[in-house]
Each structure stands twice: as C-alpha cells, then as structure tokens.
Amino acid sequence: MKVLNTKNITKVYGGKEDAGSTRALDGVDLSVEAGEFVGVMGPSGSGKSTLLNILSGIDIPTTGNIEIDGRSITTMSKDELALFRRQKLGFVFQEFNLLDSLTLKENVMLPLILDKKDSAYMEEKIKEIMSLFEIYHIKDKYPHGVSGGQQQRAAVSRSLVSDPAIVFADEPTGNLDSKSSNAVMRLFTKMNTERNSTILMVTHDAFAASFCKRIIFIKDGKVCMEIVSKGDRKEFFDRILDCLAVIGGEKNEI
Amino acid sequence: MKFSTIAIKNFKVNLKKYLSYFLCSSFSIMLFFMYATLLFNKSLKDGGEKEVINIIFFMSLTVIALFSVFFINYAHTAFVKSRYKEFGIYMTLGMTSKDIRKIILIENSFIIASSFVTGLVSGVIFSRLFQMVVASILDLQGIEYSLSLFSFALTVGVFAIVFLLVLTLSRLHTRKLEIGELLSAARKNEKEIKAKLLPGILGFVILVVSLAAFVIVSDNDTLNTNPVFVIINILLIFTGVYLTIANAGMAVLAMIKGNKKSYYQNVLLVTEITSKFNQNKKIIFVLSILSSMIVFFVASPFSLFSLAEKISGMNQPNHIEYASVYGVNNLSDAKLAEILKSSPTPLEKQNRIEFLALGFHNDAGVTDKMNAKPVINVSAYNQYTNSSITVTNGQVYNAIISWEPGNFGIAPGSMLTVGGKKLTVTESKRAPWVSSSSSFLCNSGLVVSDEDYQALRSANQNSVGVFHTFMFKDWKNTQKTIDELTAAVKAENAKITPAVANGDKLITVISRILAYTELKKAYSLFIFVTAVMGLLFFIAAGSVLFFKQYTETESARQKYDKLYKIGLVKKEAKGIITKELLVTFFSPLIFGSVMGYSFIYYMTHLVGGQDVMKEFMIFATVVVAAYFLFQSVFFFLTRKKYMDEVLKKY
Structure with a gap:
C-alpha cells in the first residue's frame, strides 16, 4: 500500500519563471510504501528541506500533486492541513520543537490534546510510547531540564503518539553528538521495525542515512538516484558515500 | 575598524x-x-x-x-x-x-x-x-x-x-x-511553575480584608483623617493585589490540575495564562495601580464638577438672599420691588423671615465671625424649612449649617446664654436652615420657643433683623438682579454711620449662582490637573502593554510556528491568543477598578460623606465603563496586529 505518492512537484520561489525566481523543486515524483524507512539525501541547496516542507503540508507546491494515505493534500485549506497533520502525520525536527512551557509528558501528548482525546486514553498512550523510548521516568520535567538526546526522544515520542500514517523527520540528528545520533537512529529503526511506522527522513548525514532501508538522492530539485539497503549497514554506508561522491555531496563527513 | x-x-x-x-x-x-x-x-x-x-x-x-x-x-x-x-x-x-x-x-x-x-x-x-x-x-x-x-x-x-x-x-x-x-x-x-493554591488564596484574603478595613476606616470620622492609618491601609491593599497577581498563576494551575480532563484539554491555554501571570506579575501589578489612579483621577474631579450645582444648591438653599440687621442692608421695599420687577427671570417666592442676631456666651463664639447667632422662633422655623420640630420654653435647638462635622462647642444638654437668657440645648446637629451660612456669617442657627422668642425680642430690640430670601424660576439667570441688589444695598449702606459700617463687608447679598460659579472655577483647576494626569496614565498604561506585546512577538511567533507544524488550527491559535491577551489587558483593569472605587469611597467621606456618595459612585462607574470601552478598542487593535505578526504561517 502506498502511503505517500507524489507527482511532478515543482516549487518556484520569487515569482513564476522570471529572472529572479529560484526553482527549488523541479518535477519530483516519489512514492513510499507502508512500513518503509526512506531517507532523502542531497547536497546543501538541493531542495531537501523544501521537499519535506511540501510533503508535510507546511509549504505549498507551485505545481504537482501529493497524496498521503489516499488523500490529496494539495487541495486542502490551511486549516484542513493542520487537522490532517495532527491526525495523520508525525514530525521530528532538527531543533526538536518542544514547547518550553510544557513538561515532556504534555509535549508528547500535545497532538492528542489538540485532537481532544479522552484523558485516560492519552495517559495510557503516552505511558506506552514514553516507556518504549525510556523517558517515562522524566515525564514531568521541562525540556530545558533534560539533555538534547532526551529532548529528541520526547520529540520522537510526540511524532508517534497519534499513530500517524507517516513520520517526517528533518535532520533529526543534526543537533546531536555521534552517541546521541546513534541512539536516536536506533529509535527510528525501533519505530520502523517494532511499530511498523512509515518514516521519511531528510538528512545530509551519511551515518544517519545508513539506518534507512532506501535512500533517494536529489540534486538541483530533481531525483537523481535511488539505492536500497541489502541489510548490511556497513555496506550500505559505503554505497551512500559513493553516491554522494558522484552527485557532489559532502563525502568526508562522518 | x-x-x-x-x-x-x-x-x-x-x-x-x-x-x-x-x-x-x-x-x-x-x-x-x-x-x-x-x-x-x-x-x-x-x-x-x-x-x-x-x-x-x-x-x-x-x-x-x-x-x-x-x-x-x-x-x-x-x-x-x-x-x-x-x-x-x-x-x-x-x-x-x-x-x-x-x-x-x-x-x-x-x-x-x-x-x-x-x-x-x-x-x-x-x-x-x-x-x-x-x-x-x-x-x-x-x-x-x-x-x-x-x-x-x-x-x-x-x-x-x-x-x-x-x-x-x-x-x-x-x-x-x-x-x-x-x-x-x-x-x-520559561520558568517552572508549581501548582500551589494557598499563596494565591492568602493574597486574595489580604486584598479582601484590607478593602473591607478601608471601608471601615473611611466610614470612621476619626480614623479617616489619620494619615498613618490610611497609608498603611492603602499599602496593605497594594500588597494584597500584588500577592494575588503574583500567585494567580500557581493558583489557576492548582485549581485546574485537579481535573485531569479539563487540564489536558486546556493545557496550552492554562500554561500560557499561568506563565503570563508569572512573567508579567510586575507589569500587571503596576498596570493595576495605574488603572486605579486613572479611575480615581478622572472620576473624582469630574464628579465634583458635576456636583457643583448640587453642592451649591445644598450650600445656598435660596437663589438670592440677604440679611438686614443692625441697620445694615436696609433697603426700602419700593427699591426692592423695583429691582425684582426688572429681573429677567420671574420671581417665584419671596420670604421675609424675622430673626434676632444675639450674642451668646460659650466657647463656640470663636468660630462665629459675628460673635452672634441668628435666632428664630420655632413656628417660623417649621414653616420655612418644612420641618416639624418642637422646642418648649427654656430650650434651644441648634441647627448646624456648616459642612464640617462636629457640634462647634454647643453640645446637647449644655446651657447656653443667649441674649441674656439661659437656655438648655436640646439638640445640636446638621439641619436645614432658613438661609445659608453666608448671608449672616455663622455656622449654626438657634431655634427657640415662640414665647421665649417674644421675650428675647422685647429685651433686644436692636438685634431684630430680617432674612430676605428669593426664589426665581431660573436661578442661573439671576446675575443681573444680584448686581442691582448689591449696588442698591451698597448705596444704602454708604449712608449709615461708620460705627456699623464694617458690618456691610460681612453681611452681603448671597446667591446660588455666585457660589456655583466659584465652585466650578475651583473644580476646573482640579480637573485640569488630575484628569490630565489620568489621561497620561492611560497613555502610559497603554504604552506599557503595547511595548510588552511588541517585545514578546518574536518568541510567540516561534512558539506558534512549532504548534503550526504539529497541527494547531488557526481558530484554536486565535482562541488561545485572545484569552491570553484578555488576561494581560483586563486583569489590571479589574484590580485597578476595585482599588479606584475604594479610593473614591474614601474621598467622598473626606469631602462630604453620604450626600455626594451616589454621584461619585455613578461617575466612577461611568469612568470605569469608558475605560473598559477604550481598553477593548485597544485590545482588539493590538490583538489584530499581534495575530498578524505571530500567526504569519497560518
């Protein structure tokens, strides 16, 4: 079953086709099956972040169509998109995006709260998820009182709490040291294997990308290459580096 | 470089x-x-x-x-x-x-x-x-x-x-x-806020108790003039307000946390409001005080100003009056009639009330400029003041005309020697009088029985005088008549011997319009100073709010950007922002109005007590209402601007 399917997405910044305009995305077609763990890689300025923003309904494409979980999000209004995001999509951001005024528990719960779920259900749900990611014991702490890794785990928990159709991750290891990066990527693998979550992650970190099952490389706003893991992470990591070398990514970055 | x-x-x-x-x-x-x-x-x-x-x-x-x-x-x-x-x-x-x-x-x-x-x-x-x-x-x-x-x-x-x-x-x-x-x-x-109910309740209790104490202090004539009491009480009110505001966040949190369901449903709003109270307690407190000053400064002078008519009416029961006594102000009936006839507004009532200007022996004498009090008989008193008091032989009733409280040394039960006759004081209190206190300068008048009056009259022939009182259809249109009367009386007084000539400086033609004009002039100046102060405070309070909102815009935008990504709908975001702004805009106003009312309550007790209370309270309410109205306009404008900035993404 296809969870995400896009056709010919383009995004032009700064007016249509005039001299000052920038073509950030130039006809991207991609599809993600349920249970997949897909990575999107590419050099800086290749359009990774634009793609993610458009896929998640935060930004609007200039042309093209996006279908998530069988629904076309390009025709939705902003409010419909917001509702769709909190019910069907999960997010993990580089800067965690936790609210400082809420405890970790409340942060994790937020999508459910916005959806006015029953409080007993919420308690149960967050207990399950926060325990899975080993942050249940610090649930009443505030974000500024815990480590970056713990914050990211809370953000990961939040992305899963509403049982989304797909989780979007934007450079989830970007702010973390290699140990925490490793831990977070294991979480993603855990999400993917144990909960069978569908994940689409944008990263420029080859190490983080090596945890994915499939990687799409984009350059100059176009999909230029695609590789699939054969199961061995070390071997996949090397292939990623090779691909990056070919398309001109940052090879020496480990 | x-x-x-x-x-x-x-x-x-x-x-x-x-x-x-x-x-x-x-x-x-x-x-x-x-x-x-x-x-x-x-x-x-x-x-x-x-x-x-x-x-x-x-x-x-x-x-x-x-x-x-x-x-x-x-x-x-x-x-x-x-x-x-x-x-x-x-x-x-x-x-x-x-x-x-x-x-x-x-x-x-x-x-x-x-x-x-x-x-x-x-x-x-x-x-x-x-x-x-x-x-x-x-x-x-x-x-x-x-x-x-x-x-x-x-x-x-x-x-x-x-x-x-x-x-x-x-x-x-x-x-x-x-x-x-x-x-x-x-x-x-953002600091962690603990849910505690007690400090908030304590603050609120202090506030309520100190407000109640303030009412009691205001009502008490000896306490309300004691600056130490008043200042301590006001400081206590401020303390109560501050503690209430400072702990409101924790109290709200404590109250709502008990109910898990409603807490979770409103978690964004509740944390927002609690942190608003916590971060901005000083601002909300200062704004509360500014608001109370605005209410007080604007309402009290305007109440006085609007009361000028009423107060002059209370001070001057007759539109025009003068006393002729000791040979002073002895205007002929013909001349008087001539002047009255030419009045632009018709004369409605004219009284000639005979009285005796009698010296008396008592320490009260120091407060009466003439060293004499007007004495009238009880029948005349009841007739002209619409009263029904009884004074028997040997008794005297002391009607206090002046505004200041106190019995001016004439206590009930004491003996008073008037015109050589010893009389017992039955009562000494504020009561209506046939004239104002100014036509024959005195702070009280005496009422004796008809028999005693006759006896006093025959013993003190030289002290017989007459109050001439006039009521017109439109008292505001009596200036011409007053001018003519004053001139005529002056001309008359110029003829009398110098021995009593000084009396004409003290026994003058008195009118309500003159008193009214004087009051208005005095209050205008008061308004000029205080109302402008209130206005400036209003601007200041507004600028503080605007500035606060302005400095918070950036962090708020970051926050709502995060929430946008998670899936907060515009309507929900607007709801939270609206309620949050309501707290910062209107809680100072509520605290300020309560304090403003209590200050005005105190003020009315200083200037005149119950007589003017109603007007003051009505005016305070008008000012509070107008303030809420202005604040609402300001609130909607700020909200619009703030939302446009903060919810750019939505």
Whole structure:
C-alpha cells in the first residue's frame, strides 16, 4: 500500500519563471510504501528541506500533486492541513520543537490534546510510547531540564503518539553528538521495525542515512538516484558515500 | 575598524529594537516635562490656592518620576535581553564582559541623548497645545503659557538620575555575563511553575480584608483623617493585589490540575495564562495601580464638577438672599420691588423671615465671625424649612449649617446664654436652615420657643433683623438682579454711620449662582490637573502593554510556528491568543477598578460623606465603563496586529 505518492512537484520561489525566481523543486515524483524507512539525501541547496516542507503540508507546491494515505493534500485549506497533520502525520525536527512551557509528558501528548482525546486514553498512550523510548521516568520535567538526546526522544515520542500514517523527520540528528545520533537512529529503526511506522527522513548525514532501508538522492530539485539497503549497514554506508561522491555531496563527513 | 564602529554598526542594524526603548524614554521625558511646565507656570500658580496646586503638581511629578524609573528600566532590560545572543557571540569571539558593558553604555548614551532631544522638543510642543486646549475647554481665564528654564533643568536633572539608576541596575545585572547563559538565554526564559493554591488564596484574603478595613476606616470620622492609618491601609491593599497577581498563576494551575480532563484539554491555554501571570506579575501589578489612579483621577474631579450645582444648591438653599440687621442692608421695599420687577427671570417666592442676631456666651463664639447667632422662633422655623420640630420654653435647638462635622462647642444638654437668657440645648446637629451660612456669617442657627422668642425680642430690640430670601424660576439667570441688589444695598449702606459700617463687608447679598460659579472655577483647576494626569496614565498604561506585546512577538511567533507544524488550527491559535491577551489587558483593569472605587469611597467621606456618595459612585462607574470601552478598542487593535505578526504561517 502506498502511503505517500507524489507527482511532478515543482516549487518556484520569487515569482513564476522570471529572472529572479529560484526553482527549488523541479518535477519530483516519489512514492513510499507502508512500513518503509526512506531517507532523502542531497547536497546543501538541493531542495531537501523544501521537499519535506511540501510533503508535510507546511509549504505549498507551485505545481504537482501529493497524496498521503489516499488523500490529496494539495487541495486542502490551511486549516484542513493542520487537522490532517495532527491526525495523520508525525514530525521530528532538527531543533526538536518542544514547547518550553510544557513538561515532556504534555509535549508528547500535545497532538492528542489538540485532537481532544479522552484523558485516560492519552495517559495510557503516552505511558506506552514514553516507556518504549525510556523517558517515562522524566515525564514531568521541562525540556530545558533534560539533555538534547532526551529532548529528541520526547520529540520522537510526540511524532508517534497519534499513530500517524507517516513520520517526517528533518535532520533529526543534526543537533546531536555521534552517541546521541546513534541512539536516536536506533529509535527510528525501533519505530520502523517494532511499530511498523512509515518514516521519511531528510538528512545530509551519511551515518544517519545508513539506518534507512532506501535512500533517494536529489540534486538541483530533481531525483537523481535511488539505492536500497541489502541489510548490511556497513555496506550500505559505503554505497551512500559513493553516491554522494558522484552527485557532489559532502563525502568526508562522518 | 574601531570599537566605536561596531557600536555604530549595531545601532543601525538593531534600529527596531532601539526604537521601542527610545520611544519609551522620550515619552517619559515628554510627560514629565509637560507637568514641569505646569509646575513652573506663573499664571497658574498665582491663580488660586497656591499650596494645594503645588502639592498636587509635586505629587504628580514624583509619581511620573517613579513611573519612569520602572518604565525605562523595563524597556532597557527588555532591550538588553533581546540582544543576549548577540553578546554571547561577541564574547565567544573574544570580547570581555567589560567590552560588552562598554557597548551597552555607548548605545545607551545615543538613545538617552536622542530621547532627551525628542522628549523635550515634543514636550514643548505638546504642553503648549495641551494647555491651550484644556484652558479653552474648561474656560480657564488668565492662564498663560510660559516656558521656564527651571522646567528644563528639572526634567534634565530628574531624568539624569533616572537613567543613572537604570544603568546602574543594568550594570549589576550584566556584571557576570556567562557566554553559555547568553547564548541559551532565549531558551531559558520559561520558568517552572508549581501548582500551589494557598499563596494565591492568602493574597486574595489580604486584598479582601484590607478593602473591607478601608471601608471601615473611611466610614470612621476619626480614623479617616489619620494619615498613618490610611497609608498603611492603602499599602496593605497594594500588597494584597500584588500577592494575588503574583500567585494567580500557581493558583489557576492548582485549581485546574485537579481535573485531569479539563487540564489536558486546556493545557496550552492554562500554561500560557499561568506563565503570563508569572512573567508579567510586575507589569500587571503596576498596570493595576495605574488603572486605579486613572479611575480615581478622572472620576473624582469630574464628579465634583458635576456636583457643583448640587453642592451649591445644598450650600445656598435660596437663589438670592440677604440679611438686614443692625441697620445694615436696609433697603426700602419700593427699591426692592423695583429691582425684582426688572429681573429677567420671574420671581417665584419671596420670604421675609424675622430673626434676632444675639450674642451668646460659650466657647463656640470663636468660630462665629459675628460673635452672634441668628435666632428664630420655632413656628417660623417649621414653616420655612418644612420641618416639624418642637422646642418648649427654656430650650434651644441648634441647627448646624456648616459642612464640617462636629457640634462647634454647643453640645446637647449644655446651657447656653443667649441674649441674656439661659437656655438648655436640646439638640445640636446638621439641619436645614432658613438661609445659608453666608448671608449672616455663622455656622449654626438657634431655634427657640415662640414665647421665649417674644421675650428675647422685647429685651433686644436692636438685634431684630430680617432674612430676605428669593426664589426665581431660573436661578442661573439671576446675575443681573444680584448686581442691582448689591449696588442698591451698597448705596444704602454708604449712608449709615461708620460705627456699623464694617458690618456691610460681612453681611452681603448671597446667591446660588455666585457660589456655583466659584465652585466650578475651583473644580476646573482640579480637573485640569488630575484628569490630565489620568489621561497620561492611560497613555502610559497603554504604552506599557503595547511595548510588552511588541517585545514578546518574536518568541510567540516561534512558539506558534512549532504548534503550526504539529497541527494547531488557526481558530484554536486565535482562541488561545485572545484569552491570553484578555488576561494581560483586563486583569489590571479589574484590580485597578476595585482599588479606584475604594479610593473614591474614601474621598467622598473626606469631602462630604453620604450626600455626594451616589454621584461619585455613578461617575466612577461611568469612568470605569469608558475605560473598559477604550481598553477593548485597544485590545482588539493590538490583538489584530499581534495575530498578524505571530500567526504569519497560518
């Protein structure tokens, strides 16, 4: 079953086709099956972040169509998109995006709260998820009182709490040291294997990308290459580096 | 590139951040200067009661100076805080905290210097404009605009101290700057709030008890004139308000946390409101006090002004009156009739009430200028004052006319020797009288039995006098008649022997219109000073709110951007922002109105008690209502602007 399917997405910044305009995305077609763990890689300025923003309904494409979980999000209004995001999509951001005024528990719960779920259900749900990611014991702490890794785990928990159709991750290891990066990527693998979550992650970190099952490389706003893991992470990591070398990514970055 | 070059570059880039700080400072200076020009305005000072006006201006200036310390300090801190990250970067690049302080100082010197220029220039323009407008509206004659060097000197001097104070405070703050703290300053701004109900309840109880105590103090004639009691009580009210505000956040949290369901459903709103109370307790408190001042300053002079008619009516029961006694004011009936006939407004009632101006032996004599009191018989008294008192032989009834409470040495039960006759005082209290206290200067009049009166009359033939009282259809149109009467009486008095000639200075023609005009004139000046003060406070309160909202915009936008990504719908975001703004905009108003009402309650007890209470309360309510209305307009405008900024993504 296809969870995400896009056709010919383009995004032009700064007016249509005039001299000052920038073509950030130039006809991207991609599809993600349920249970997949897909990575999107590419050099800086290749359009990774634009793609993610458009896929998640935060930004609007200039042309093209996006279908998530069988629904076309390009025709939705902003409010419909917001509702769709909190019910069907999960997010993990580089800067965690936790609210400082809420405890970790409340942060994790937020999508459910916005959806006015029953409080007993919420308690149960967050207990399950926060325990899975080993942050249940610090649930009443505030974000500024815990480590970056713990914050990211809370953000990961939040992305899963509403049982989304797909989780979007934007450079989830970007702010973390290699140990925490490793831990977070294991979480993603855990999400993917144990909960069978569908994940689409944008990263420029080859190490983080090596945890994915499939990687799409984009350059100059176009999909230029695609590789699939054969199961061995070390071997996949090397292939990623090779691909990056070919398309001109940052090879020496480990 | 020199050090100063960096500072100048910063100045250009951060112009927007500087602007609000600069505006706050300029505004405070302008405000202070406008009052300082009033303080040193010669014609205003010479106009009326010099001391009272001086005290009011002095108080106003003190309040503005104190307010400025708070206001500028707030603006300054917000300004410096907004730049912590930038300072952090400088320090990582090798600047010492001494260098940072130097930057702060250089930048501040620029801002301060330019605020002085702007504040003084706009102060000159606005004070002129403002005095002209107010003088013409209130019909204040003889107020000329003057600029005194003293007002410049005072403003510059006071604000030099204010800025020095603010900079010193800021220096203490930035003494130990840590790079790490600076860089993460933005992240750390939210403090953990514990859910506690008790401190909030305690604050509220203190507030309620002190308000109740204030009512009791106001009602009590001996306590309400005791400054120590009053000041302690007011401070207690302030403490109660502050504790209530400071702990409101924790209390709200504690109350709602009990109910898990509603807590979770409103978690964004609740945490928002609690943190609003927590972060802004000082602002909300200061705004509450400003609001109470606005209510008090605007409502009380306007109530007095509108009461002028009523008060003059109470002071002058008759439209025109004069007493003819001791041969003074002995106008012939023909002349009187002639004058009355030519009155522009028809005469409705004319009374001639005979009285005896009798000396008396009692320590009360010191308070009566004539050393005599008017005495009338009980039948006449009941007839002309619509009363029904009984006074038997040997008794005397003391009707107090003057406004001040007290029995003026004539206590019930004591003996009073009047015109050589010993009489027992039955009662001594505020009561209606046939004339005002001014036509025959006295603070009370005596009523004796008809028999005693006859006896006194035959024993004191020389003391027989007559109150001439006149009621017209339209008392406001009696000026011509008064002028003619006064002239006629004067001409008559010129003929009498010098022995009693001084009496005509004390026994004059009295009218309600004159009393009314006098009152209005006195109150106009009062309004001029206080209402403007209230208005300025309103502007100040508004600027504080606006400035607060302005400085919070950026962090709010970041927050709502995060929520947008998670899936907050615009309507929900709007709802939260609206309620959050409602708290900051209206909680000070509510606290302020309660305090304003209590101050006015106290005030009415000082000026006249129950008689004027209703008008004062009605006016206070009008002012509060108008204030809520203005604040609502301001609220909607700010909300619109704030939402446009914060919810850009939505």
